[in-house]
Amino acid sequence: MAEAATTLLTTSDGRPLKAALATAQARAKRRAFLLVLPLLLFVLLTFLIPIGYMLKRSFEHDGFSASAPGLSAWFAQNPGFDPANPPEEAYAALVSDLALMQKEKTTGMAGTRINYTVPGTISLFKAGARAAKDLQPPYKDALLAVDPEWGMPRLWRAMEAASSPYTTEFYQVATDRKLGDDGWGRGADQDRIYLFLFFKTFLVSGAITLICLLLAFPVAHLLAVLPMSKSSLLMILVLLPFWTSLLVRTTAWIALLQEQGIVNDLLVWMGLLSNDNRLQAMYNMTGTIVAMTHVLLPFMILPLYSVMRVIPPSYARAARSLGATSWTTFRRIYVPQTLPGIAAGSLLVFILAVGYYITPALVGGADGQLISNLISFHMAKSNWSLAAALAAMLLAAILVLYWLYDRLIGIDRLKLG
Amino acid sequence: MAQNGPGDAYVEFQHVQKSYDGVSLVVKDLNLSIGKGEFLTMLGPSGSGKTTCLMMLAGFETATNGEILLDKRPINQVPPHKRGIGMVFQNYALFPHMTVGENLSFPLEVRGMGKDERETKVKRALDMVQMGNFINRRPAQLSGGQQQRIALARALVFDPALVLMDEPLGALDKQLREHMQFEIKHLHENLGITVVYVTHDQGEALTMSDRVAVFNDGRIQQLASPADLYERPENSFVAQFIGENNKLPGTIEELNGDKALVRLATGELIDATAVNVKEKRQKTLVSIRPERVEFKPSMMPEGAHTLDAEVIEVIYMGDILRAVLRVAGSDDFVMKMRNTLGQTRLAPGEKIKVGWHPLDARALDPM
Numbered sequence: 001m002a003e004a005a006t007t008l009l010t011t012s013d014g015r016p017l018k019a020a021l022a023t024a025q026a027r028a029k030r031r032a033f034l035l036v037l038p039l040l041l042f043v044l045l046t047f048l049i050p051i052g053y054m055l056k057r058s059f060e061h062d063g064f065s066a067s068a069p070g071l072s073a074w075f076a077q078n079p080g081f082d083p084a085n086p087p088e089e090a091y092a093a094l095v096s097d098l099a100l101m102q103k104e105k106t107t108g109m110a111g112t113r114i115n116y117t118v119p120g121t122i123s124l125f126k127a128g129a130r131a132a133k134d135l136q137p138p139y140k141d142a143l144l145a146v147d148p149e150w151g152m153p154r155l156w157r158a159m160e161a162a163s164s165p166y167t168t169e170f171y172q173v174a175t176d177r178k179l180g181d182d183g184w185g186r187g188a189d190q191d192r193i194y195l196f197l198f199f200k201t202f203l204v205s206g207a208i209t210l211i212c213l214l215l216a217f218p219v220a221h222l223l224a225v226l227p228m229s230k231s232s233l234l235m236i237l238v239l240l241p242f243w244t245s246l247l248v249r250t251t252a253w254i255a256l257l258q259e260q261g262i263v264n265d266l267l268v269w270m271g272l273l274s275n276d277n278r279l280q281a282m283y284n285m286t287g288t289i290v291a292m293t294h295v296l297l298p299f300m301i302l303p304l305y306s307v308m309r310v311i312p313p314s315y316a317r318a319a320r321s322l323g324a325t326s327w328t329t330f331r332r333i334y335v336p337q338t339l340p341g342i343a344a345g346s347l348l349v350f351i352l353a354v355g356y357y358i359t360p361a362l363v364g365g366a367d368g369q370l371i372s373n374l375i376s377f378h379m380a381k382s383n384w385s386l387a388a389a390l391a392a393m394l395l396a397a398i399l400v401l402y403w404l405y406d407r408l409i410g411i412d413r414l415k416l417g
Numbered sequence: 418m419a420q421n422g423p424g425d426a427y428v429e430f431q432h433v434q435k436s437y438d439g440v441s442l443v444v445k446d447l448n449l450s451i452g453k454g455e456f457l458t459m460l461g462p463s464g465s466g467k468t469t470c471l472m473m474l475a476g477f478e479t480a481t482n483g484e485i486l487l488d489k490r491p492i493n494q495v496p497p498h499k500r501g502i503g504m505v506f507q508n509y510a511l512f513p514h515m516t517v518g519e520n521l522s523f524p525l526e527v528r529g530m531g532k533d534e535r536e537t538k539v540k541r542a543l544d545m546v547q548m549g550n551f552i553n554r555r556p557a558q559l560s561g562g563q564q565q566r567i568a569l570a571r572a573l574v575f576d577p578a579l580v581l582m583d584e585p586l587g588a589l590d591k592q593l594r595e596h597m598q599f600e601i602k603h604l605h606e607n608l609g610i611t612v613v614y615v616t617h618d619q620g621e622a623l624t625m626s627d628r629v630a631v632f633n634d635g636r637i638q639q640l641a642s643p644a645d646l647y648e649r650p651e652n653s654f655v656a657q658f659i660g661e662n663n664k665l666p667g668t669i670e671e672l673n674g675d676k677a678l679v680r681l682a683t684g685e686l687i688d689a690t691a692v693n694v695k696e697k698r699q700k701t702l703v704s705i706r707p708e709r710v711e712f713k714p715s716m717m718p719e720g721a722h723t724l725d726a727e728v729i730e731v732i733y734m735g736d737i738l739r740a741v742l743r744v745a746g747s748d749d750f751v752m753k754m755r756n757t758l759g760q761t762r763l764a765p766g767e768k769i770k771v772g773w774h775p776l777d778a779r780a781l782d783p784m
Contacts, residue, residue: 322524
């Protein structure tokens with residue numbers, strides 16, 4: 001044995017064994033890689049590149065820097081200027097840029113960029129650009145005569161920040177900070193919507209996850225212990241809604257729960273409710289939670305079932321024979337063994353719920369909107385960068401959760417079916 | 418060996434019947450009493466009802482009819498966790514999310530025992546099975562034999578008076594199984610517990626038990642000590658199931674007390690002991706153990722009937738020589754000979770005469 005380890009082994013045709021092994025395996029590895037290549041390209045093109053692009057958009061916006069080259073150059077040369085009192089050259093550069101914008105028709109782009117951080121500036125830019133070519137020096141007084149708002153320190157701060165295409169300002173906005181005359185600060189309480197909505201989204205997702213777990217656990221257990229014929233039937237009942245269009249299911253809940261819906265009609269008919277006191281269970285948070293719980297339930301049932309199916313009944317019997325009551329057996333023997341399923345189902349449902357869009361959009365009303373609805377709102381208004389910043393924060397939060405999950409439970413214990 | 422008097426029965430099955438589907442009976446009118454401190458084995462082929470009986474005793478199945486008494490107390494309505502019966506399962510059923518120590522501590526915790534007492538008992542139980550160093554391991558880190566020991570320790574740690582074992586050694590290899598048989602036997606003797614053991618391995622049943630109940634078709638076919646069971650089977654099923662057996666079909670020619678003269682299907686007459694035959698001209702199956710068959714005239718009793726035999730093959734098995742013979746028209750008559758220095762070596766084709774003591778030929782029911 002020792003001799004064989006020291007002498008260099010060769011194959012029958014004289015090649016070194018190690019090299020032969022590497023060649024043989026390289027071929028197998030190359031073939032395996034070719035098999036995954038189509039999926040890899042697909043994921044790269046449709047998933048990773050868009051996400052990368054989105055992340056880039058959350059840091060980048062050249063709407064102002066590209067359309068105001070003169071002022072941008074001036075900002076670059078005078079980094080320490082006083083925003084409360086910019087000098088005449090700055091105004092001169094601004095006026096010439098405004099005239100350029102009017103000529104190139106880029107006023108809207110520049111105004112929109114500044115408008116993110118100083119609301120109401122699009123009209124200011126449009127009026128300024130229209131007047132720019134007739135203005136005479138001194139430009140400072142002339143521009144302030146057009147509109148005194150051109151002297152606002154926060155406007156100058158905003159323009160300075162926007163003079164570079166790269167910025168973190170969208171994240172400032174997305175975390176409810178506001179640009180004031182003295183720089184970025186905490187926004188007024190009535191304007192703090194994003195962080196609150198993040199918090200609400202996580203809270204609602206947590207609640208939905210918990211409700212799903214409570215509803216799914218007995219169902220999954222039943223699925224796992226029933227004889228095959230009955231469990232197949234039950235499984236179909238679980239899967240049938242799963243296969244049905246999301247839109248159909250959500251609309252069905254509208255039909256059931258709205259003010260003139262079936263549930264309310266039934267309750268009124270049975271005399272449990274008076275007609276003018278109908279339940280408000282749709283177009284609010286209740287509607288969002290009910291419909292989303294229903295939609296996400298299979299994602300909890302299936303991982304739980306796959307774990308419970310392989311737990312032998314002898315564990316419970318052993319615990320009972322050792323003197324444990326059925327409750328103790330359930331709590332100390334059964335539940336710990338279903339933990340991988342609970343963890344997988346909860347992670348799945350929570351992550352899906354945090355990013356859910358259609359259901360809250362349809363049944364949420366004003367009160368039941370989640371962060372994804374706000375992201376969609378900004379996308380619809382072409383605030384791509386702000387939407388991207390919000391989405392990136394959501395992504396980061398989920399990655400943190402995933403990391404926590406891995407630390408606490410271990411990702412290798414995840415069982416999805 | 419514990420006696421089977423009605424007074425000292427620790428476990429008693431009274432007319433117990435069990436049906437799963439309401440159509441057929443898995444256990445048909447079971448009557449069995451097990452003495453305190455006894456090692457009783459339920460032996461039988463799969464589907465014979467032995468495991469069902471054990472599960473009814475443990476409380477995981479309810480008796481359809483009849484009564485089970487534990488220490489003279491009816492336990493049909495007592496839930497499993499209040500019966501205080503230790504149980505060792507076929508696949509050990511060690512809780513995979515707990516360490517060995519936690520597994521053993523579990524039955525003590527649910528009994529509300531204090532920490533110090535628990536630790537003492539766990540340590541004692543682990544030492545009993547020589548597994549004291551494994552207290553912090555998880556079941557998955559142990560070999561099959563080690564898991565078996567832990568399962569045994571866990572069933573004993575809360576000092577139950579009755580321990581049930583459901584084919585506990587089924588998953589072990591032969592050598593380990595034989596070793597564990599002796600260990601379980603010694604634990605039983607040292608602790609004075611009552612053991613009800615289920616197995617389909619007759620060797621295991623004979624080695625370990627005080628008494629063996631042979632199950633077939635939902636009934637106990639014979640309840641006896643291992644020696645009685647092997648040497649004096651009461652019916653053909655038991656004779657076939659326990660050990661190897663030669664069967665010679667025939668009819669009773671003469672019946673005188675327990676002495677019977679049997680005419681075989683091929684016309685020869687042999688002597689036999691009547692066991693469960695009652696009258697002349699009744700069909701019977703005579704069973705003879707291969708190791709009780711003799712072929713040397715000197716070893717046969719005076720005046721015994723002998724049969725002509727032809728050697729078909731001789732298999733060398735180390736400790737014994739196994740000869741397959743053609744006797745009375747059948748080709749599967751087996752004779753076992755001790756492999757001694759002076760033993761006659763038979764060759765295929767050789768013609769010999771075989772005989773036996775009438776006590777060793779048992780005339781049983783024809784099945």
